Amino acid sequence: MPSSSARALRSAGVCCVRRLSPPPPRPMGPRMGFSWMRRRAVARSAAAALAIGLALLAGLAVFSSRGSASAMATISAHEQTSQQWNQVYLKISIEYEQLVDFLRADSAVGRQPLISSIGSAEPNLRWLTANGSKADAFQARALQNTYGGYSYTLRTLVEADKRGDRAEVLLDAEQAALSASALRKQATVNIARNGLEASGVLRDAQQANHRILVAVEVISAVDVALVVLCTLVLFAYQRGTERQADESQYRASHDSLTGVANRGLLHERVDQALADCAPGDGVALLLLDLNRFKEVNDTLGHHAGDELLKEVAARLTQAARRHDLVARLGGDEFAVLIPGVPDDRTAVEIGDRFHVALCGPMVVEGVMVDVSGSVGISRYPTPSGSAGELLQHADIAMYLAKRGGLGIAFYRPDDDRHTSERLTVVAELREAVERGDLTVHYQPIVRRSTHEVRGVEALVRWPHPSRGLLTPEEFVPIAEENDLIPALTDLVLDRALAQHRAWLDAGLDLPVAVNVGGACFLDAGFPARVRSLLDRHRVEPGRLTAEITESAVLPDAGRASAVLTELRGLGVRLSIDDFGTGFSAMGHLQSMPLDELKIDRSITAQIGATEGGKAVVGALIELGHALRLEVVVEGVEDAATCAVVDSLGADRLQGYAFSRPLPPEELVAWTRPIPAAATP
Missing domain, CATH: 3.20.20.450 (EAL domain)
Structure with a gap:
């Protein structure tokens, strides 16, 4: 006994008998198939290897660039640090020389340079503490303590000189000389250490670049060989590609599910048919839409819907003449292009023939479905004067046939008025709902x-x-x-x-x-x-x-x-x-x-x-x-x-x-x- 879904679908007015599918591809012999698969495998392997090689070259270039940049940054940092240590050394030396001049001077003017220079190296030591490496920061902090004592000694010496205590001045001068010597030695050691570290970084960078250069030469040689191999394989593969061109063109212009023409081919053939249309002759276009097709998909599943669409395409193809074109536009919408239609009456008769061919029972997934649809008809050169109008008018006629339950409808110029009115009503209704103008x-x-x-x-x-x-x-x-x-x-x-x-x-x-x-x-x-x-x-x-x-x-x-x-x-x-x-x-x-x-x-x-x-x-x-x-x-x-x-x-x-x-x-x-x- 049919299910409730089956009983519902009997009235769905949506097709059974044969199924239309694309023609099977021409079989290939075992040796031909194996050779083709082998060439394809070699080509893919060579292309993959070439891509890997190019990627490695690019990676090595990036790695080398980043390594060089890192080395340069490190060397620059060492140079900047060395400059600060040089400044420390120089300023301590200047302070000591000014101490000597201070002891020899017999006037306040001669003693003033020492007083002004005390603590001059302190900013450089602070910079090293904040911005230097761990080693430099540690050395700078240690040197700051010694330098602080050295600066204190110089200030004590100046105060003793002001008091006229010559003995204390000489004692402080001797202590300052010892501190200055120790400070200059420590600054010299740090200058030398930074120079050695910069030299080591430069040496490591040069060695790394040399290794990268060797790797680039090897990979480049392999890539050249792969390019030659790919070229040979592609030449051999070209013949197979040319054989597949016709099949690819067919697939590009036909619907993959039903095997009939697709929208692109239909537009192309419409333009061609109108260009070839002789005076006194005409071209008709039918647009067909299945009634309540969505219920089949929702109730029986998309597989059942696909089977239904295949059968619809088969029925339309059987009803078409040799030079007619059946196309699927998408979803459950089909079109038939019919050249050689002399008048509107003939177009309607042809449309009726396709409508009769479309309608009829079909068993889908064990459920009997009555197939029906709506057919819109337009004709060139009147009332449709161009390819765009032919398609538009057929669509309008199909809508009128569907809305009025007419089965088929031929486009008349007055139909545009009804369609325009409907569009206006839709816009007005949408606005009324949004504004709350309904009661x-x-x-x-x-x-x-x-x-x-x-x-x-x-x-x-x-x-x-x-x-x-x-x-x-x-x-x-x-x-x-x-x-x-x-x-x-x-x-x-x-x-x-x-x-x-x-x-x-x-x-x-x-x-x-x-x-x-x-x-x-x-x-x-x-x-x-x-x-x-x-x-x-x-x-x-x-x-x-x-x-x-x-x-x-x-x-x-x-x-x-x-x-x-x-x-x-x-x-x-x-x-x-x-x-x-x-x-x-x-x-x-x-x-x-x-x-x-x-x-x-x-x-x-x-x-x-x-x-x-x-x-x-x-x-x-x-x-x-x-x-x-x-x-x-x-x-x-x-x-x-x-x-x-x-x-x-x-x-x-x-x-x-x-x-x-x-x-x-x-x-x-x-x-x-x-x-x-x-x-x-």
Whole structure:
């Protein structure tokens, strides 16, 4: 027995019989194949080795450059340090010479140079301590202590001279001479040490560069040999590459899945066909799009979708003439280029032939699928006067065929007006949603028999600036096609919950039901947004009912079920809307966490129209009660229907027999007050 998914897909209108795949490559003999593989392996190995060799050369160059730079930096540092030690040596020597002059001088002017030079080497020692190597910093700190004592001795000598104590002056001069000699020796040792270290660094750098030079010569010789080997192998490989050129060109111009032409080849052939078109002749272009192909992918998997696309390509190819071109543009969209079409009538006949060839049953993954599609037709030179117009007009015609359920449609100039109008409506609707320019009306839902109001359904309206107040049937399909449903649903939820809170504050308890778009059930963040709105408006989750249709959850039942379960976990009531119009509703009734079942108005309308209408509605009510669901009957439009539905035992009723959808202020005036503690 077919599964629920299979039953759903029977109506998908999406192809079975043969499968079209690219022609298999010409087989190669064992020796030829081995030789080709061996040449390719040698070429790859040689190229890899050459790349490694070049990389090594580059690495050695970088290593040599960095090594030289490091050596130069080290040598420069040693030279700078040596200059500081030279300054220390020189300044100590100058201080000592000025000491000698001080002892010989017989005037204050002759003694002044010594006084000014005392401590002159201190800045150099501080620089060495801060910037020198560890050894230099250590030596500088040690020398600072000695130099500090030397400077102190000189100052003591100057003070003794001022007092006229000649004996102390001579004693201090002798001590200063010994200190100056020791300081100069230490400075000389450090100058020599830095020179030796710089020489060692330079020697090491020269040795390293010599080794690098030898390695470069060896690697260069190997690289030259590899270049010669690669050249020989590439010449041998050239013949094989040329043989593969045609196959590569074929792959570049054909769809890899179906084997038919791709978009690039189609554009090329369109230009060529229009250039070759003789006066009085014409070129037709068909654009074909499968109906509800996404349901096959989502329900049976992408492998099944691929098999379906292959079969569609096979059917179109069989229907095409030898000089026609079948192409896949991407996804489930195909095109057929047909030269030699003298008039529009012939183009439509050809389009009808391809449409008939496309449609028909196919078994995919054990499921019978009825394939159907929409075909748009355009023709050159009229009404399409260029290649761009031919493609654009065929696309417009295909959209009109799909939107109107026509099967096929031939482009007429007036169609552009409708398309432009649609684009304008899309832009206006998007702006209206973003600005919150939509309004919400509310239709009462009443209790059976007593007909007391027990809740309302929120129904969105669009006050269009030029077209008046639009009902959902006039703009919700456009919202669905342009990904506006999530934003539209959020807007209606916000308005409905805010109105419910306002009614509660006024002492009127009217639980509210909101239609939730199918896109919301594929959005894992939707339950969180619902919870945020409930919290913002201080509404208990049980006062909100989310109405869903089975078609909204069918494309991805797994993701939708997770969202429904999360909503149910919040405490939001769930209702399946338009029940009785789908193909797998029974299965969903058992698997979805529902609270309520709403019988579609089209089923209710059969009560007075057919003999079995009452029995069908009664059976659906009994089914809902058997599944412990509350049953709401929509479309109760008159007193006679109301009486029948009351007798059948439905829990709630809704329809024009009670009230049309009303603005909030009119609804309050219409309804009777309901205590806030009333049960929904």
